[in-house]
Amino acid sequence: MLKKLGQASLGKLALAIFKIFVIWLLAVFVLGLLMEALPGDVASNKVGKQGSEAVAALRKEMGLDRPFLDRFFFWLGNFFKGDLGKTLLTKKDVGVIIKTPLISSLSITTIVFLGLVFVSIPLSIYCAYYKNALSRLISRMAVLLSSVPEFVLTILAIMLLCMELRLLPVLSIPGPGKTVWENPVSMLMPSLSLWTICTAAMFRYLRVMIETYVNTSYVREAFLAGLNKNKILFIHLLPSALPGIAQILASTIPYLLAGSMVVETLTAYPGMGYTLIQAVQSRETPVVIAIGSFLIAITILCYYLADFLGKKNKNEGGIL
């Protein structure tokens, strides 16, 4: 019986892994196809003013005259060998170009994630559960902060913290030849901005979730029975709400990676978002696909995790 259960679980796991791989492959294909479908390319950007013959010659030199499917499967074959290809203009190794920005972005993602777990979530739960002047003030601030686009928040934070109060440097550049961990101050401003943006967005979902649980019959009965408010929170409410909270947290990770583009651009932080924007603007499709494939893989894994936790919660529908 146990052996059968084990085999069934292994079978389910294998099926899930296969599904994840197929979705990843198709999503990367769709990303490549969308980039291919857009007018112009790196050749037209570089020599467009010299005429169509110059563009055609450069496209042939870069291999862009080959059919898209041909190029895509060639890239895929190399990808599984660990080779991410070369940039179209400068022929540099894509893996080398994205390695340091990837580490930089993962660093601030980790810092922000820890901030969300240890500060934002407890604060959101406090504000949703305890209705006092402080919680109302924080709630209004969170709604206001979530009402504006990310770049507005980041610019206002830079104006206040960097230009007025001079607490942090305006530019988050670690320095020539240094990584972000060799100059940790460079991570402060982008981390703070991202943390504020994610906290404001997460606050609303958490508030609705906690208030929904407060209105459930078993919690109301616990209040009527005269139990201590703190005890109700930690013993009755939070255990039920934790899977939902974890689900929201899992859904935030893809945003932390992809959505950091604006913050990294404003603070000149040398992360993946900044590199991605440069690649998109210069139409370096190999770099866009390489970073895009990583973002897609992380997004799929996070959504699957969120779905798994949601099924435990049994209240939320699956994302994938």
Add this chain to the structure above:
Amino acid sequence: MTRKSKFWISFFAFIAVVSFISPIFITFFDKPFTSQSMAFSSGGPFNLGYDYIGRPILPQLMLGGRDLMLASLLTAILTRFLGIMVGIYLAGKKKFGKFLRFFLDVLLVVPATVVSLATYNAFSGSVYAVIPISTILSLPFTSRYYESNVRSLFTLPFYEFAILREKYEIKVIIQEIIPIISKTILTDMSSSFIGAIYMISSVTFISSQTDSSSFLWPKMVSENLSGFSLNPWASLAPLLAIVLLSAPLSFFVDSMEIDRL
């Protein structure tokens, strides 16, 4: 709707109308004197000063909201319309529903901001070019949302009676289902509009492309940020304009969520 919700939606409507009609009043200003030597100077109409190439800020501010608002509104309407149609189709457990759901799951994980930014750049900074891409890439989220809202309604007796009575299912859906979820659609449309403003603003802000025939508030912010210490209003004025457009609607959505709880 509570008084608070009505206040915020009315305030938003006022800002939206002002943004939409203010380009008409540009003609009331004298043709402005533009010179590179006036770059980031103070003064000018309403003391808002001049931008990075010496153009007065006020006329640009009056022009910069309409395209942003129209593009966001079109995106919101299209995404929700398609989302409702696809969501209802999937909730009805029709043929090819599983394949459609799988295809939408693939689109779900494609990074929308990247593709929108690439589209915006490729079409020389035209904000309307972003609409089809963001509509398609938002479809997985919107279709799931409406599918979950509508699915339980299809199993209710009133729907079954209506199907037996009517010849066409689409007529039943329009007459019976849509009115029930109309409040949800209104709140969701507002959230969608806010999301579209954020996305289009972010894309125009970080892009290097400029469409010189149009002015956009996020573009004004990015172009004039370097001269903040000389003329802060060159970037602060469009920044505050974006907040005035998005914040009231966000407060409206928040008050509707609180009402529902």
